[in-house]
Amino acid sequence: MIILTPSEKQALRHSILEYLVERARFYFDAPAITRALQRRAYVDFNIDVDNVREALTFLEEFRHLKIKIDDLGSTKVYAASAQGVLAEERRQSES
Numbered sequence: 001m002i003i004l005t006p007s008e009k010q011a012l013r014h015s016i017l018e019y020l021v022e023r024a025r026f027y028f029d030a031p032a033i034t035r036a037l038q039r040r041a042y043v044d045f046n047i048d049v050d051n052v053r054e055a056l057t058f059l060e061e062f063r064h065l066k067i068k069i070d071d072l073g074s075t076k077v078y079a080a081s082a083q084g085v086l087a088e089e090r091r092q093s094e095s
Helices: 006-022 030-039 049-061 082-094
Strands: 065-069 076-080
Touching: 006 030, 006 049, 006 076, 006 082, 030 049, 030 076, 049 065, 076 082
Parallel strands: none
Antiparallel strands: 065 076
16 A cells, blocks of 8 residues: 555545546446546556555545445445535535
């Protein structure tokens, strides 16, 4: 796990939620979210899948995510919940 500052952790959570809200009808696992954030430069600091998993757990506790577990395995996949979409829309309207 890459050590992130508190402000980087916050930025990562916002970036994950923004990414998932933009694709609200789809579910993604943590490695796919990590690759997408890195490829599309959602953050300007280094992250790894453990950082993303930690941020997903935080967002899950705030009910900003919907989670499914693969029927044939144990992989968690994530999508933005209605509460997550609303939180992201409010954040964007404030900036």
